Amino acid sequence: MDKAVQQEIDQLHAEICQCLADPKRIAILYALSEGRKNVGELMETLDISRATASRHLKLLRDRSMVTTDRDGVTVYYSLVDHRVIEALDLLRGVLAQILVQRKALAEALE
Amino acid sequence: MDKAVQQEIDQLHAEICQCLADPKRIAILYALSEGRKNVGELMETLDISRATASRHLKLLRDRSMVTTDRDGVTVYYSLVDHRVIEALDLLRGVLAQILVQRKALAEALE
DNA sequence: TTATAATATACGTGCAAGCGTACATATGTA
């Protein structure tokens, strides 16, 4: 494949991945995987401020990871593609494996 | 689960995800998925400078996503867990879907 | 229209990331 095209794909790919690269956004995505939620619910469940929640949601929406539908004055956010959660679960498995190995290393030191 | 524990897990989870949140690191990870490579090979294949390659590899190694083994003066990098590639592939699928939808939107404008 | 509730954004700040250049370290060889 053309190198420039490959780089542009990697760039877009990285922008998707970057959506996952923040603990609060991870929490938001997992919360949304259980069904649509509005900003107030997310704010309360995840213990973050309104402004912070809004900003993270804006980023996720700008990158098409979530969609919105209004019900009166309330805006509900939903996950667009459940594969995002599958990917997060895979990476959580990777993390678990890493922690197990570190634990083994730590015990070998004793 | 305890909220503080959950937040710490999300933090570690995010650090793993952050490894994927850069186009050059994505290229590096895919390159390593084909087998171990040294810095020079990566630098040449991916068209990045030595220093840049070294720094990205250091980050990936610090977070246990890759391992190294020396052969004389040469350092070979390998992928630790192939699930990272599976996750990247899933997210690439998400990206493809997003681009298809955007294309449909663009065409609807004509 | 005025008030109020739910979201969204602008501003300023502090922090972390990424890069190029230049220097430093480590391994192997004459």
Added chain:
DNA sequence: TACATATGTACGCTTGCACGTATATTATAA
């Protein structure tokens, strides 16, 4: 030891991210 090769790191710089606070915006109801 002196030198060459492959890799790693420090510095300075610029850019982007995340946050709190305060201020819009949007939609409903009185």
